Amino acid sequence: MExxxxxxxxxxxxxxxxxxxxxxxxxxxxxxxxxxxxxxAGLTMALVPENAGGFGVPPAEALGLLRIAGAHGLPLxxxxxxxxxxxxxxxxxxxxxGRLTIAEGEALRLERRGKRVHASGHLTxxxxxxxxxxxxxxxxxxxxxHVLSLPVKVLSFAPAQDLAGMPRDDIKLDHTLAExxxxxxxxxxxxxxxxxxxxRSLATAGAMETILEMSIQYANDRVQFGRPIGKFQAIxxxxxxxxxxxxxxxxxxxxxxxxxxxxxxxxxxxxxKARAGEAAEKVGALAHQIHGAIGYTQEHTLHHFTKRIWGxxxxxxxxxxxxxxxxxxxxxxxxxxFWHFITDSAAKGAPA
Amino acid sequence: xxxxxxxxxxxxxxxxxxxxxxxTFLAEELADFPPEKRAKSWxxxxxxxxxxxxxxxxxxxxxxxxxxxxxxxALERYVVSEELLAAGAPVISHWIADxxxxxxxxxxxxxxxxxxxxxRIAAGELCFCIGMSEPDSGSDLAATRTMATEVDGGFxxxxxxxxxxxAHVADYMILFCRTGKSDDRHGGMSQFLVDLKxxxxxxxxxxIDLGGEHHFNQVVFDDTFLPSDALLGGKGEGxxxxxxxxxxxxxxxxxxxxxFALIEELIxxxxxxxxxxxxxxxxxxxxxxxxxxxxxxxxxxxxxxxENPSLQAAIVKDLGALFEQDIPRLARSLVSRPAVPGGxxxxxxxxAYTELAVPSFxxxxxxxxxxxxxxxxxxxxx
Numbered sequence: 001m002e003x004x005x006x007x008x009x010x011x012x013x014x015x016x017x018x019x020x021x022x023x024x025x026x027x028x029x030x031x032x033x034x035x036x037x038x039x040x041a042g043l044t045m046a047l048v049p050e051n052a053g054g055f056g057v058p059p060a061e062a063l064g065l066l067r068i069a070g071a072h073g074l075p076l077x078x079x080x081x082x083x084x085x086x087x088x089x090x091x092x093x094x095x096x097x098g099r100l101t102i103a104e105g106e107a108l109r110l111e112r113r114g115k116r117v118h119a120s121g122h123l124t125x126x127x128x129x130x131x132x133x134x135x136x137x138x139x140x141x142x143x144x145x146h147v148l149s150l151p152v153k154v155l156s157f158a159p160a161q162d163l164a165g166m167p168r169d170d171i172k173l174d175h176t177l178a179e180x181x182x183x184x185x186x187x188x189x190x191x192x193x194x195x196x197x198x199x200r201s202l203a204t205a206g207a208m209e210t211i212l213e214m215s216i217q218y219a220n221d222r223v224q225f226g227r228p229i230g231k232f233q234a235i236x237x238x239x240x241x242x243x244x245x246x247x248x249x250x251x252x253x254x255x256x257x258x259x260x261x262x263x264x265x266x267x268x269x270x271x272x273k274a275r276a277g278e279a280a281e282k283v284g285a286l287a288h289q290i291h292g293a294i295g296y297t298q299e300h301t302l303h304h305f306t307k308r309i310w311g312x313x314x315x316x317x318x319x320x321x322x323x324x325x326x327x328x329x330x331x332x333x334x335x336x337x338f339w340h341f342i343t344d345s346a347a348k349g350a351p352a
Numbered sequence: 353x354x355x356x357x358x359x360x361x362x363x364x365x366x367x368x369x370x371x372x373x374x375x376t377f378l379a380e381e382l383a384d385f386p387p388e389k390r391a392k393s394w395x396x397x398x399x400x401x402x403x404x405x406x407x408x409x410x411x412x413x414x415x416x417x418x419x420x421x422x423x424x425x426a427l428e429r430y431v432v433s434e435e436l437l438a439a440g441a442p443v444i445s446h447w448i449a450d451x452x453x454x455x456x457x458x459x460x461x462x463x464x465x466x467x468x469x470x471x472r473i474a475a476g477e478l479c480f481c482i483g484m485s486e487p488d489s490g491s492d493l494a495a496t497r498t499m500a501t502e503v504d505g506g507f508x509x510x511x512x513x514x515x516x517x518x519a520h521v522a523d524y525m526i527l528f529c530r531t532g533k534s535d536d537r538h539g540g541m542s543q544f545l546v547d548l549k550x551x552x553x554x555x556x557x558x559x560i561d562l563g564g565e566h567h568f569n570q571v572v573f574d575d576t577f578l579p580s581d582a583l584l585g586g587k588g589e590g591x592x593x594x595x596x597x598x599x600x601x602x603x604x605x606x607x608x609x610x611x612f613a614l615i616e617e618l619i620x621x622x623x624x625x626x627x628x629x630x631x632x633x634x635x636x637x638x639x640x641x642x643x644x645x646x647x648x649x650x651x652x653x654x655x656x657x658x659e660n661p662s663l664q665a666a667i668v669k670d671l672g673a674l675f676e677q678d679i680p681r682l683a684r685s686l687v688s689r690p691a692v693p694g695g696x697x698x699x700x701x702x703x704a705y706t707e708l709a710v711p712s713f714x715x716x717x718x719x720x721x722x723x724x725x726x727x728x729x730x731x732x733x734x
Contacts, residue, residue: 209356216731216733219733220733230728230733230734231733233721233725235733236724236725236728236734237721237724237725237728239727239728240670240724240725240727240728240731243355243667243730244670244671244727247355247357247358247647247667248643248647250356250357250358251358251643251646252639252642252643254358254360255360255642255643255646270639271638271639271642271643272639274635274636275639275640278636319636320632322639323631323632323636324628324631324632325635326634326635326636326638326639327626327634327635327636327638328631329635329638330619330634330635330638331619331622331623331626331631331634337438337616338615338616339438341638342638342645343371343434346638346642347366347642348366
């Protein structure tokens with residue numbers, strides 16, 4: 001896909017997202033200067049509809065940015081901010097600017113206190129929470145999805161991290177929101193878990209493309225027994241397997257991105273996240289096998305990518321969560337045959 | 353990375369009306385067709401079924417109208433193909449001709465060849481087989497020894513082909529053989545259109561597979577005379593012609609739906625009462641199937657645009673074979689019910705058939721090892 005915004009992101013990340021920047025981020029240093037450039041380039045607004053201040057990029061293209069960010073191991077909440085802005089805009093809420101993040105809000109309890117909404121419960125494993133200004137989540141009040149925009153500085157949280165060393169913070173919530181910070185969604189968007197699963201599927205596909213490229217390069221460069229190890233059939237076949245898994249994951253993630261805001265979204269995201277998680281295991285393992293001991297070190301850059309794809313398996317639903325959801329849908333489908341479920345519900349959304 | 357990018361199939365290519373028509377047709381035609389016959393997938397043979405399908409305009413769909421085709425696009429054909437496979441319809445009688453021999457003749461044939469043959473393919477009347485493998489030339493196609501020697505008015509063929517699926521019933525073979533010597537390993541090869549019903553000195557003997565089925569044959573050419581107009585395409589161009597067929601041969605839904613009858617049987621058993629673990633396995637299977645289907649449709653879209661996605665096709669076939677070969681294992685992990693060949697319990701019979709069929713899925717149409725070598729080369733190795 002020819003895309004100006006993709007080219008811009010590619011250049012920006014290529015120039016600035018270095019091994020050293022990822023190392024520093026993993027040791028707790030937020031790359032502020034790069035964030036400013038990302039925001040100035042407008043990348044965080046790409047999924048916002050035109051009438052809400054966006055610039056009319058088709059959703060599949062806007063979401064394609066997240067694959068590129070994944071391919072560079074970007075240690076910043078671009079994906080989270082992109083989704084948060086789109087959700088806020090859909091609920092006609094103000095876009096605060098700056099770094100935002102998203103959290104699964106399905107387990108929150110909401111109650112009305114006068115004109116305001118009180119939220120209590122836990123938000124767990126919230127990506128980049130301590131680097132964000134606000135956490136955006138979706139929770140149910142009176143049977144309707146509400147968007148909550150929570151200012152991070154008033155929240156207390158227990159810092160933790162994911163496998164790649166990126167912030168994943170737990171937050172105990174007992175907070176009455178400002179009136180403008182809790183707004184019903186005019187139409188369902190599928191919940192934050194689903195939107196989160198989409199962004200991780202895309203990023204995983206991108207990171208796996210980089211892992212594959214690094215592995216090809218290494219196999220062509222590394223000489224043993226008098227020839228590049230890429231000449232050995234065992235290595236070639238492992239790389240071919242990696243390519244197949246990567247291609248399948250990218251196709252799955254792009255199928256989900258292409259169905260954003262359509263009835264097919266629910267099941268295509270489930271398939272994409274499940275497929276990405278399964279592929280992450282195989283691709284990561286084979287990449288390390290090809291790289292040998294050097295790839296198992298801190299100094300080599302491979303781990304920044306493999307740890308990300310392994311960590312992302314657990315964000316916004318594991319493979320087990322998503323395959324169960326998909327399997328339940330298949331087994332309880334009203335269609336006569338499984339085939340009709342695949343061609344009809346899975347591809348186009350469940351019947352109303 | 354272009355190899356891992358499968359552009360989405362063009363929008364508006366679901367063709368729901370067509371799909372519905374095909375389903376209605378299949379529901380009638382196959383009303384009494386039992387699961388154990390559906391399990392044969394695209395190996396099921398019925399000239400009668402192929403002819404009826406053609407009467408509906410669903411054979412040779414992409415062929416031009418002047419050759420009896422229907423000038424429809426590759427994604428419409430895709431809808432028909434996948435519906436046939438999902439239903440386990442007996443399609444092999446027209447399948448190979450419709451998939452690759454017809455398009456090959458249209459692309460490389462003489463006007464006379466096109467006029468003589470293609471309308472009869474589109475009518476569902478002709479069964480084609482492919483004469484490629486030989487006793488000493490399996491994966492290594494360039495080791496082909498069968499030789500066509502130019503003689504007055506045509507060629508004399510000598511050599512032996514093996515694993516020739518349905519040669520014993522086919523009307524035509526697309527024969528791949530040598531027509532000359534060449535320093536280039538891939539040079540000096542040509543393709544011929546062999547009229548099996550009207551050519552003398554061809555001996556076809558069955559090779560029975562381990563399941564007791566007769567699909568394979570050995571085909572011996574013993575000084576067999578073929579007229580000049582049997583040459584298909586350019587003399588010496590055989591290698592590149594064969595290579596351009598491969599994207600058609602390797603990317604279709606038959607590369608991941610061959611075990612589909614067992615999937616339907618399995619789901620029927622689990623439907624009302626599945627544990628969470630069973631749900632998860634069916635979900636995983638669904639995810640794989642949804643993604644393979646999208647990749648395969650993507651390749652159909654690329655073919656429709658006249659591109660040559662042979663590398664993407666190799667990826668689809670490699671992943672597809674893993675998927676369809678894994679179905680018996682999956683079934684066994686979810687349901688404890690022994691396989692019984694020809695048994696009266698349809699699950700048990702379909703499981704038995706499928707268990708014996710799956711080893712061939714990563715052999716036919718290019719072995720797993722060959723495909724992975726092709727993919728690796730596409731990645732920039734070797």
